[in-house]
Amino acid sequence: MLRSGRHTWELRGWRLDAGRDTLGLLAVVRGLEALKRRTRAVVHCPQAREASKRSEGSGSASPDLLDRFTAQREGHEIVWASGAEPPEGGDGDRARELAARARDQGVRHAQAQRRRVERPSKDTIEEAVSAFLDEQDDRVSERVFDDYETVLELLLDSLDTEGHLALEGAELRRFEEEFERDEAGVFCRLFGPEKIPEHIGGFLGSVLAVEATTSRVRRVAGPLMRELAEWLAREYGLPGADVEDMLVSAEQATRDLPAADLLLKRWKALCADAPEPGSAQVQGTVRERLWVTKVQPGLITFWNPESDDDACDILTFTVPHQISNLVRIGWKIDTKAVLVDNQWRMIQIGTVCT
Known part of the structure; x- marks a missing residue:
């Protein structure tokens, strides 16, 4: 003190x-x-x-x-x-x-270290994430800890939902057999923390955009994943390439997730202020998840992968610089847009996947 x-x-x-x-x-x-x-x-x-x-x-x-x-x-x-x-x-x-x-934190750390020595590399994802969260409990404020807990619960849910998609051979058969017995949380209680890094990019770029309820939670996700990557490398000796991939994804999320939240706020305000065109003026309508393919000052170009109509394949929007400055190529944005006087106009904007 x-x-x-x-x-x-x-x-x-x-x-x-x-x-x-x-x-x-x-x-x-x-x-x-x-x-x-x-x-x-x-x-x-x-x-x-x-x-x-x-x-x-x-x-x-x-x-x-x-x-x-x-x-x-x-x-x-x-x-x-x-x-x-x-x-x-x-x-x-x-x-x-x-x-x-x-x-108490020191005792928990010593117990975890002893467990890893006694049965090296046999901790499950569930056990590893729990041990990491225990260490954070004594290090951060109660509010930050709650946000950490939310992000890590979403990560575990995401791994349990999609982690098996990357499995093959004996691992896939093992997963399917266990899933038949008890499907609840099977991936995270069956496999070890070495399965975490390959999933982080998609988790930060897409899952959080849909599942995270507050911008505050999304803001802590990038720094939290960076800490988790360094901890996994230190505690479990994860390969350097896997840790580096996880760190790159974490740095991108630290930059992109707050920018995506600000983009959503500004573009929604722009849509709310614009007069809605009459049905007679509308030449075409798109309601899809569009991919950003080009960004210029005041211009954003999207590709519509679901389009069968050449007129709705490539969409370019004129926007204020305070919006175009936030967007990055490769982002995917849920939109409703209309074509009026041969110009695309955004009517609604939804989830932004980075």
């Missing part, structure tokens, strides 16, 4: 191989390292003071930790308080609560 006047900052972490004094010193060092300028710091942690005496021949802290403490002692004015309890009511209790949560 760092406090300056009315402002507080909370940090937490865990080390299962360190004693109480070393943990106290580590907490102090981490807090001092978080400060951006020279500060007079009053420290309420007798354990850290005991551990810092190693430089004088006692204590049990590692040389590396002592070096870090020495560097901070030279950069700040450190005052050791006589008591462990800070004067502000509740700070001590809050610090102990944070420590308990960090300890």
